[in-house]
Amino acid sequence: MLSLYFDNENKNEYFFVNNEWFSYPIGRSFIDLISVDFAKRDLSDESAIKTNPLLALFKDYMLINEIKQSNIDFIKTIVNYKIATDYVLNMDNEDFNSLEINTRFYAYQELFNNPLSGTNTVISHIPKPSNVTEIDKATSVIDETLPSEKDIVKKYKNCKFNLIEVYFVTTLEEALYLSFMKMVSSKVMVKKCKCCDKYFIPEGRIDTEYCNRIAPNSKKTCIEIGAMKKYHEKSNNNPILKEFQKEYKKMNARVRLKKITQAGFYKWSESARELRELALKSNWDEFKFIEELNKLEV
Numbered sequence: 001m002l003s004l005y006f007d008n009e010n011k012n013e014y015f016f017v018n019n020e021w022f023s024y025p026i027g028r029s030f031i032d033l034i035s036v037d038f039a040k041r042d043l044s045d046e047s048a049i050k051t052n053p054l055l056a057l058f059k060d061y062m063l064i065n066e067i068k069q070s071n072i073d074f075i076k077t078i079v080n081y082k083i084a085t086d087y088v089l090n091m092d093n094e095d096f097n098s099l100e101i102n103t104r105f106y107a108y109q110e111l112f113n114n115p116l117s118g119t120n121t122v123i124s125h126i127p128k129p130s131n132v133t134e135i136d137k138a139t140s141v142i143d144e145t146l147p148s149e150k151d152i153v154k155k156y157k158n159c160k161f162n163l164i165e166v167y168f169v170t171t172l173e174e175a176l177y178l179s180f181m182k183m184v185s186s187k188v189m190v191k192k193c194k195c196c197d198k199y200f201i202p203e204g205r206i207d208t209e210y211c212n213r214i215a216p217n218s219k220k221t222c223i224e225i226g227a228m229k230k231y232h233e234k235s236n237n238n239p240i241l242k243e244f245q246k247e248y249k250k251m252n253a254r255v256r257l258k259k260i261t262q263a264g265f266y267k268w269s270e271s272a273r274e275l276r277e278l279a280l281k282s283n284w285d286e287f288k289f290i291e292e293l294n295k296l297e298v
């Protein structure tokens, strides 16, 4: 059994499982789970699985080795949610992105004849303090007598609560359904990472193209790889940046061949960078830039 808590106002979800609390932005665990390629048994995302509270529901699959032998129904469910995510939540789905999110959900249901099974989960609501100090102040007043209506109103005058929705779920299918529908109703959209091709929920800038997972076969995150790629694309299109790159590599090679010292290289690269900024700012052509670059002492 797992309790799922949604704080709609702050777009957060909480899980209480095995006496431990997990707190994530709404949809994060769902997206991480459907991003694992169970069909290919590619479990390079072991860390994402281990910290995913949704899997606690899945007794038979709690151990990584057992997930590797996961059955076909489980894979079918995951695939269904991947498709649903693409049609309803994916900002990069060009056709469906022209529709409003609830309309997308309706259109998706018509297209696929509603393959997502619902839930019989009972919902309850808990008010969660949002300004704790005021509530502490109010509740610390010890009053033995029964408060009147007026007393109660006065006591809680400055208090604010968020209404938390609580669901107690027993199967993974229920949890996936609830998480997915919560993303739809909270309008939490996703994108497909241009590096690892997995869904992610953009945080901060909406035009982010990369997720912050560790990229496949790399120690760097997709964002870091994306930034490098962008820099290279930019420098390939800009003659000044291209020349700078070329010269930088040449100098770097000289350090390795011990023709110049590390300190000498450092000093050169500082001046070369300054020159590069000046060249970009003053719209030099690459010939003038090379000429000036050659004048730098090494």
Ligand SMILES: [Zn+2]
Pocket: 193, 194, 195, 196, 197, 198, 210, 211, 212, 213, 215, 222
């Ligand atoms: Zn990625």
